[in-house]
Amino acid sequence: MMKELYSNGKLLLTAEYAILDGAKGLALPTKFGQSLKLETSNSKALLWKSLDYNGTIWFSAQFSKIDIKTIHTSDADISQRLAQILLKAKQLNPAFLSRKTDYNSIEARLNFPRDWGLGTSSTLITNIAQWANVNPYQLLAATFGGSGYDIACAQHNTPILYQRNEYTPIVSEVPFHPNFSDQLYFVYLNQKKNSREAINSYRNLDFDKTALISKIDTITDKILTCLDLKEFAALLNKHEAIISETLKIPTIKDILFSDYSGTIKSLGAWGGDFVLVTGTASEMNYFKDKGYSIILPYKEMIL
Template sequence: MTKELYSNGKLLLTAEYAILDGAKGLALPTKFGQSLKLETSNSKTFEWKSLNENGTIWFSAQFSKIELKTIHTSDTDISKRLAQILLEAKHLNPSFLSSKTEYNSVEAKLTFPRDWGLGSSSTLIANIAKWANVNPYRLLAATFGGSGYDIACAQHNTPILYRSNEYNPSVSEVNFQPKFSDQLYFVYLNKKKNSRDAINSYRNLDFDKTALVSKIDAITNKILQCKELKEFVTLLNTHEKILSETLKIPTVKETLFSDYSGTIKSLGAWGGDFVLVTGTASEMTYFRNKGYSTILPYKEMIL
């Protein structure tokens, strides 16, 4: 018996950080994601393999059935974390992993490099939630935490508007297909950012959250109606300025690319993973010359 599940990766165009306080975020599911292949085997144990985008095993573990005690593993910390997620899913649905005929051989495979920050954790949570038939937002809250927009992206094949609301967020699919998308690129900064650390730092700031949410919501609404690149750029720059003042840290453009002619927008936790940049294909040479070789056109990244 075999079953395969799949969840999309994610990028957050607006409302990073502010989405934690209820701001409306424009989130973009990616063409990259993670699959979960489930099989029933004759093994008396529960087997797990995680593969990278090249099909190479980067993590493996063997657990006892039901209790999910680690028997063998390539990484103890990851093994403990995985067992915690599976046991939490079982807590939410006691029938999960309780049957003798239940799947006991699992292969998780990413279609993007793990350090890209497109949601190796969120796609895993979403897949396990589908498998266990539990609320993915509850599973996320009990494990990694966060706003949950990444879980929503995992389940939708089009851009979405997302507003958090504990375990029942507001999610609506939107028609966001900028006619200037040929002038939008995603540049990987090669600095994996720990989302939980970034969230904790944000939580410790003292500012008017209601005012921030109001400003960000207005920008998100305008971006959805945007027809011209010039207006889009103005809105992105305003968004960066507002967040920079709130976080009390400089924008990524000020820090790394102050002499670049186009606009640069952080996506998600500031200082790592991908940024959105405006420009032409030839202008991307600027980033390559600075050592940033992973550059994806909008249409190659976004569903």
């Protein structure tokens, strides 16, 4: 018996940080994601292995099926985190992993490098939630936390508008297909940002949240109806300035690329993973010359 699940990766174009307090965020599911292959075996244990995009096993573990205790693992910290997710799923659905005929040989496989920050955790949570037949937003809240937009991206194949609402967020598919997408690129900054730490830092700030949400919502709405690159870039620049002022930290462009002629927009937690850049294919040499070699055109990244 075999079953395969799949969840999309994610990028957040607008409302980073503010999305935690109820701002509308424009989120983009990616062509990259994670699969979860479920099979039955003769083993009495729950067998788990995680594969990287190149087929390399980067994590493996054996758990007892009854109490999800680690029997053997290649990484104790990751095993503890995975066991926590499986136990929370079992708490939400006690029938999960309770039958002898249940799947017990599991293979998780990414089709993108783990350090890209496209949703290694959110795609795993969504796949496990599907397997366990539980609410993925509830499982996320009980484990990693966060706004949940990444869970919504995992389940949708088009751009979405996302707004927090406990375990039933407001999610709507939107027709965001910019006719200038050939001038949009994603540049990998080659430095991982811990989302939980970034969220905690944001939570400790003192500012007018209602005013921030209002400003960000207005920008998001305008981006959805934007027809040309010049207006789009101006809206992204305004968004960057607002979040920079809120966080009291400079924009990525000011820090790393102040002499670049185009627009640079952070995506998600500031300071890590990918940024969205406007420009031509030849203008991407600017980033390559600075050592940023991983550059994906919009159409290669976004569903």
